[in-house]
Amino acid sequence: MTATMDDPVLVVDKLTKTFGSRTAYSDVSFSVGRGEVFGFLGPNGAGKTTTVRSLGTLITPTSGKATVAGLALTADNAVEIRKRIAIMTEAPGLYGRLSVTENLKYFVGLYHLSDGEQRIKKALDAVNLTDRAQDICSSLSKGLRQRVGLARTLLNDPEILFLDEPTSGLDPVAARGVHDLITGLRDRGVTIFFTTHRLAEAEALCDRVAILNTTLRTIGRPSELREQLFNRGLVVTTATPLADPARVFTGLPGVEGWEPDPAGGYRLAVSxxxxxxxxxxxxxxxxxxxxxSVGESRHSLEDVYLELVNEDVEANQR
Amino acid sequence: MSAIRAIQAVRSGRIDSTRVRAVVRKEVTDYRRNRFVLGTMTVLPILFLANPIINIFTAPTNVSHTALDARVGSTMLFLLLVPVILPATIAATSIVNEREQGTLEPVLTTPVRSEELLIGKALAALIPAVTIAYTMLGIFLLMVKLFAHQQVADVTLEGPRILAQVLFIPLLAGWAIWAGLAVSVRANDVRVAQQLGTLASLPPLAITALMAFNVITPSFRVAVLFAVGLLLLDVLAYRLIAPMFDRERLITARRAK
Structure with a gap:
């Protein structure tokens, strides 16, 4: 299913949250289309979790407005918004003395859902935990607990699923499992808003990403962000250095400049x-x-992220 | 949620009983598997039942009615300690424990209202405490009826005295729970919450002590009047505590602006 911005399910307009003199996030605006996987990136303390908590009605924004799942983000709509969304907090927060099923039953009750048994079965199927349904949660590994946490967010068939660093602390295999789940949910049309430090996973999974460092630094598709920030280029590697590279590269059609590559070879800026x-x-x-070899130089989302975050660090040092 | 909104939510009857039941079920299941809670629920009642029984069976019968009355009164006061201390300990840790374990935030992301969560937690502490306290009272009265000296039994089984016990058990437990929950929503440490919760639950016992020591002569009327007073105190406590449940402060340790 493809995301559509004609039908935004989340609209944030100049949202700001301060705690006393400290600003958690400021003047943040963006919108997320229905069915979109939206990555929210930023360094520690950038305000990602506070933004998720605000949109999930746990924290009251200081100013600005937002629409979440078709409802204005106000105290009066808080319960109705929480019925339409689900949030997976960074720590899954399971009751260690209860079994997986008992944990999920509790949340079925809190959501006041009918056909609870069916929903629990479906959620456990989705995260491949059916055979661990009766296990006591304190006996589960961190990866399995994370999957139970994910199963819990699926119980109410949310319109928007907020995942706060869902792969934090997971080994690569467990993280891959979470990625597969996100992909599966996207295919089912669930809008996913997730924060992460893992830029490669954001690049692989997200339709669009936003980079937050108290203020929103940029937003767009990963490929667009690369093009916005970095010149397009070619990387040329040769077995031995060219005798006169300036003579070879200068004046070629489409080539705007060149420089030796510190790793060996040459980097060419091209239109x-x-x-x-x-x-x-x-x-x-x-x-x-x-x-x-001659190939197009690839800038990763990590390059974009570091470029923007380093700009902020330099600006703060000045 | 402002204080006015919280009170409006209760008045408008927007409390969802399914959610309250879910909280009660989860809490009770959790207690049953918690050795600390199970131990407290087992050891405390045995201690607080053994003491009154010994006290009654060793009571001298060749003393004045007033002296015997005072002895019986102080003995029965012991039976009121369990419905105060037990639920206060449980309630005082119920929120702060969830904060420490990281289970509170996922719960608050669901549509559950603060009032539903608090009522559910209160009921989960009230039901076992009252059940245990009534069982203790029943055993005590049966022992007195069957085995105590007639003179002692007559004083112990006076109607107003038993009525006071029956009415005060759930009402004192109710106060202890709200006091415990008030501490729990404000505290940042489980041990501090336990100590403060127990201390905060004790003041209403002073009223019952006045009756126990015959400063106020026990009668049906006095017992009912004090029970109504305690009930009002419980309702007032709930109305004060519900607005104290500030989601933002509980999650971030900062007050909502």
Whole structure:
């Protein structure tokens, strides 16, 4: 199912939260389309969890407004909003002396849901925990507890699922399990809003990401953010350094500049890799260079993140 | 939620009994598997039942009616300690414990209202405490009826005295629970909450002590009047405590602005 911004399920408008003199987040605006997987990134203390708590009606914003699952974020709508969403907190917060099923039954009651048994079975199926249903939660590994926490968020078929660092502290295999679950939920049309420190997972899973560092630093598709922040480029590697790289690269169609790559080879700034690459290959062949590879330089979401967060660090130091 | 809103929620009858039942069920299941709670629920009643029984059976019969009355009164006061101390200990840890274990925030993300959560926790502490206290009272009265000296039995089994016990047990437990919950929503440490909760639950015992020691002569009328007073105190305590349940402060340790 594809996300649509014509039907935003979450609209945030200039939301701000302060605790005394400390600002948790300020002037944050964005919207999330129905069925979208939206990543919320930022360093520790950036205000991600506080934003999730605000949108989940646990914390009252100081100013600004928001619409969550079609309802204005007000105290009067708090109970109704909480019926339509689910939040998985960073720690799953399970009752250690109760079994998996007893934990889920409690939440079925709190949501006042009918057909509880069916819902519990469906939720446990979704997280592959059916065979552990009667296990006492204190006996489960961290990864399994996280899955129980996820199962709990599925009980009420939420319109928006907030996941606060769902893979925090998990090993790669357990984290992969959570990724598969998120992908499965996206396929079912659930809107997912998740905060993470793992930029690779955000890049792999999210339709769009926002980077928050008290204020919203940027928002967009990962590919768009890369293009906004970094020049497009080609990376050329050769077996031996070129005798006169300036003569080879300067003036080629589509090539705007070049520099030696500290890792070996050359980095070329280009307007369009599809135009520039054949020209560069021809020039290298003409120069009788021992070419090992010519490829488009890839900036990861991590590069985007570090660029923006480092800007903030530098600005704070000035 | 402001104080006015919380009170309006109660008045408008927006309390969902399914959610309250869910909280009670979960709490009771959790107590049954908690060794500390089970131990307290077992050892405390045995101690507080043994003492009055010994006291009554060793009571001299060649003393004045007033002296015997005072002895019986102080003995029966012992039976009121369990419905005060037991639920106060449980209630005082119920919220702060959840905060420490990280289970409170997931609960608060659900549609459960603060009042529903508090009532559920209060009932979960009240039901076992009152059941235990009535059982203790029943055993005590049966022992007195069957085995105590007739003179002692006559004083112990006076109608107003028994009525006072029957009425005061749930009402004192109610006060102890609200006092315990008030401490629990404000405290940041389980041990501090336990100590303060027990202390806060004791003042109403002073009223019953006045009756026990014959400062106020026990009668049906006095017993009922004091019971009504305690009931009003319980309602007032609930209305004061519900608005104290500030979700933002409980999650962030900072007061909502």
């Amino acid at each position: 369009d890799p599809a135009v520039a690459a054949p020209e560069v290959v021809r020039a290298l062949v003409h120069a009788e260079a021992d070419v090992l």
